[in-house]
Amino acid sequence: MSLLITHPGILSLLQDGGRSGYSHWGITSGGPMDTHAFCWANLLCENPLGTSAIEIAVGGFSAVFQQPCRYAITGAEVAVTVNGIEQDIWRSWSVEAGDVIKIQYARKGVRCYLAISGGFEVEPKFGSCSTVVREGIGGLNGGPLRANDEIPYLADSEGDCLQAAASERPHYSRRTTLRLLPGYQNSLFSREQQTRFFSSEFTVTGQCDRMGYRLSGPGIHADHSGILSEGICLGSVQVPPDGDPIVMMADHQTIGGYPKIGTVLSMDLGRLAQLKQGDTVNFAAITRQDALKALSMMRERLQNPQLLLADETP
């Protein structure tokens, strides 16, 4: 028994915590673009944090639950109905066999996450069911969800419905600051270029996807651009000779050859993933020590989440 997709929406992809250990074949990690929202969808369903869920970009999604379970939606602000009745996001709800869920188009933010209690039963590929479309790996068939796809899951009619405390719900805005750890070819960028980089506002262009977010700005230039191809991290900021930085995201390539000024803190990438074309970002330098503190605090909050029992009535 499954979740039957009736309308897959613009781009809906099965994602779990992602792959690791296969980069020697050139296989990237994949995984959720907004890990905070993804983890919270799972917390609300009382799932382990890396449990498979559906990442829905923009919206226009509808599906039928073929058996009871609890579900939760987090991330972008979307209107959700079950059997025509509006249900709040950032909390879990119980559904019965035959219930129809519809997710409208995001009003704020870009990506939302649909998790269900117990997760989806999907055969992993290279250790994970995360979908990386350009690799043709993961999900049901290496691609986005399509109409009539059926994603199996186990029935679950037990368990409390939970909601996230208001303090845990982010407010997605049209501009954000990304904390960046200087590294890589940072020394190839002159003091003047670094000052320009950290004091400028960059605009999110239309060339943004799960592989990378291209930003436009005043033009940032390294002293020379011919570096040997080398391993790339999630969040690294490549600067091609045309001066427009590209932030490497969940489906980033494993190896690349443009100079890099540093790497964005992983926990900040979710906010970038919720920006649309025309929104803006700026960068702030962070030390490794402060980066680790921030990551520890975030981990602590996920291990001790501010969860409340939700009312059953909408």
Added chain:
Amino acid sequence: MKIIPASENALMVYFDEEPSPALCQTIQTLAATLRARLGDHLIDLVPSYASLLVCFDPFACDEVEVRQTIMSSSRSRPAATPSPSSKLIELPVWYGSDSGPDLAALAQQSGLTESQVIELHHQREYHVYCIGFAPGFAYLGEVDERLVMPRLATPRAQVPAGSVAIAERQTAVYPAASPGGWNLIGRCPTPLFDSNGNPPVPFHVGDRVKFQPIDREEFERLGGQL
């Protein structure tokens, strides 16, 4: 050897040597040693021409520990590591402006004819230095110095699957359509990544590759998609 921070949970090891098959072997040996010594603390290793990216779990071990492990692992080189068997892979390529939109520019820039560029490209046997960027994307080196061309200033949003390309002294085949910043000179019809295959990629670091020119008809006959 330099060790530089790459991210909150990764260190980049840079080797101060020119890329070579011998350096490749050194990097492979270091990677194997780190895999054994870091165990579960290791998330991923990405070897490349003259570098090794080491991604680790920052909650299980700290950067200083990992740095020390890298330093001591690189000092203790195991005696007489047998080099893995190296095989030769031949790949058919339909060269030309129709299949390689940057061929004319590369010829002009190097002061050669397109035929000369094609000849210089396919007459060499290339070494597989590393695999990355995309599944099955093997970085091959080195091209003849007359063919050296920098990456495009603005990467193309879409490069067709099988595109044969040059960037600086490296050459490669894009196994699938993807964005790409390399200079395109032809197309190869051979599948280079099979997610159900074992192994999924026909190359190993240390193998050799030679390109064989074919024409458009042969390209289509071998399964190439126009």
